[in-house]
Amino acid sequence: RFGLDRPDWQVRVIDASGVEAPIDLSGAELEVNVLESTRVDVDSHPVVMPDGTRLPVSGWIAYARDPYKDEVMAGVRIYARGKIVSQTRDFNVKTGVTGEFKVRSYLTGYVEAEWIDDDAGEDLIRSDRQDILWSSEKGEAFQAWGQTIIKEIAARAEGSVRTTLWEEFKALADLETKIRTAFPNDADLQESAM
Numbered sequence: 001r002f003g004l005d006r007p008d009w010q011v012r013v014i015d016a017s018g019v020e021a022p023i024d025l026s027g028a029e030l031e032v033n034v035l036e037s038t039r040v041d042v043d044s045h046p047v048v049m050p051d052g053t054r055l056p057v058s059g060w061i062a063y064a065r066d067p068y069k070d071e072v073m074a075g076v077r078i079y080a081r082g083k084i085v086s087q088t089r090d091f092n093v094k095t096g097v098t099g100e101f102k103v104r105s106y107l108t109g110y111v112e113a114e115w116i117d118d119d120a121g122e123d124l125i126r127s128d129r130q131d132i133l134w135s136s137e138k139g140e141a142f143q144a145w146g147q148t149i150i151k152e153i154a155a156r157a158e159g160s161v162r163t164t165l166w167e168e169f170k171a172l173a174d175l176e177t178k179i180r181t182a183f184p185n186d187a188d189l190q191e192s193a194m
Contacts, residue, residue, distance in 0.1 A: 032108055035164065038063035038156045040149055042111060047138075047145040055138065061109035061149055063157040065164070068105055076146070077110045078132065080117035085125050086132045091146030103154045113142070 013023040039062035046054040061076055068074040075089040089104045116124045116132060124133050133139050170176065176194070183189040 032062075033065040034062035034108065035065055035157060036062075038153045040153060042149065045145070045149065047113070047142050049138065049141050055113065055115050055141070057111050057113045057145075059109060059111040061107070061111065061153060063103075063106045063153055064108045066106075067102075074105060075107055078116070079110060079112045080114055080125070083117075085116055088146065091143050091150055092134070093147045093150050102157070103150060106157065107150065107153070111146075116142075 011024075015022070039060055041060050043058045046056050048054055059079075075087050076091075077084050078086040078088065089107060093103070115138070124136055124139055125131075126133055132142070134143050179190050179193045183193065
């Protein structure tokens with residue numbers, strides 16, 4: 001669905017029929033269509049440890065405009081040293097969160113946390129390099145951090161999705177034109193109908 005902006009990789013898709021021009025993804029971040037009102041840039045939201053230590057993170061998390069068709073693509077990718085170390089659909093958020101079921105189908109983003117794979121300190125990546133050791137002290141703090149961000153995004157998304165659906169309905173139904181046609185000389189009635 002997307003990758004990090006890196007200068008040292010290239011993907012080039014060539015249409016064998018020659019109809020479409022080649023698509024070059026040389027080191028570029030692929031665009032993900034998100035509801036901008038739900039986007040949280042996490043650079044200013046460090047992970048806070050119980051002792052008050054602040055662990056830096058960067059990236060963003062948001063609600064995708066459309067749900068994922070393939071659940072493998074859903075969720076937030078977590079990177080350390082430019083390599084993916086985990087993918088989470090919900091940071092193990094508990095039940096009872098506003099929009100909890102939708103968030104698992106719409107949540108997207110990436111987070112860079114260099115301290116997850118630290119030479120000088122604790123390595124928080126499982127030995128199979130497929131996930132984080134969430135039961136560690138830093139892992140638990142990171143999980144709680146992610147849950148807080150997700151709750152904020154889910155709450156923002158409820159209104160955003162409703163607004164988006166309304167705008168799509170108005171455009172598809174050509175509602176404004178129909179109302180102006182039905183009530184050509186009455187602005188108050190047009191406003192009330194909308």
